Amino acid sequence: MGVVEFELARVVHAPVADVFARLADIDGYDAWMPKRGSIRRHSEQTTSGPPRLGTTYLDRTLAGPTPGEISEFEPPTRLVFHWWTTQGGKVVAEGWPAYRLEAKGDHTTLVHHHARLETRGIYRPVTPLLRWMAVRERTTTVEALQASFGHQPDN
Numbered sequence: 001m002g003v004v005e006f007e008l009a010r011v012v013h014a015p016v017a018d019v020f021a022r023l024a025d026i027d028g029y030d031a032w033m034p035k036r037g038s039i040r041r042h043s044e045q046t047t048s049g050p051p052r053l054g055t056t057y058l059d060r061t062l063a064g065p066t067p068g069e070i071s072e073f074e075p076p077t078r079l080v081f082h083w084w085t086t087q088g089g090k091v092v093a094e095g096w097p098a099y100r101l102e103a104k105g106d107h108t109t110l111v112h113h114h115a116r117l118e119t120r121g122i123y124r125p126v127t128p129l130l131r132w133m134a135v136r137e138r139t140t141t142v143e144a145l146q147a148s149f150g151h152q153p154d155n
Helices: 016-024 026-032 121-148
Strands: 002-012 040-045 056-061 064-074 078-087 090-103 109-119
Touching: 002 121, 016 026, 016 078, 016 090, 016 109, 016 121, 026 040, 026 121, 078 121, 090 121, 109 121
Parallel strands: none
Antiparallel strands: 002 109, 040 056, 056 064, 064 078, 078 090, 090 109
């Protein structure tokens, strides 16, 4: 098994509850996620009701459809998604994009974004390439989150 882990941190100029709500609103991703620089094309929640632990979703990406679920849900400070890719009925890649949010005042949130990716089978040899893609994708995501609140990314 190949394993990739990394963490990014960004300051978002918005209250922690607002940042959490934006991240948890899977159906709202199309409004703030970038159309360029990302492999994600569309996201939709596939269970009814408000987002919660166990909520399922489907991301449509350049690599095809990727199902997932919310695996941790602790408003307004912790949110973890779990997605997977299968081939021949076996999981060949799965990831856990995680967010830990820290209030730094009434209108500022420090976003700690931890990403973990595991590869198996035919995906194992391309783990270094997938790491590069994951860092790029996750960086694009946190910078889009920043920009969605009206502020340019801090680097």
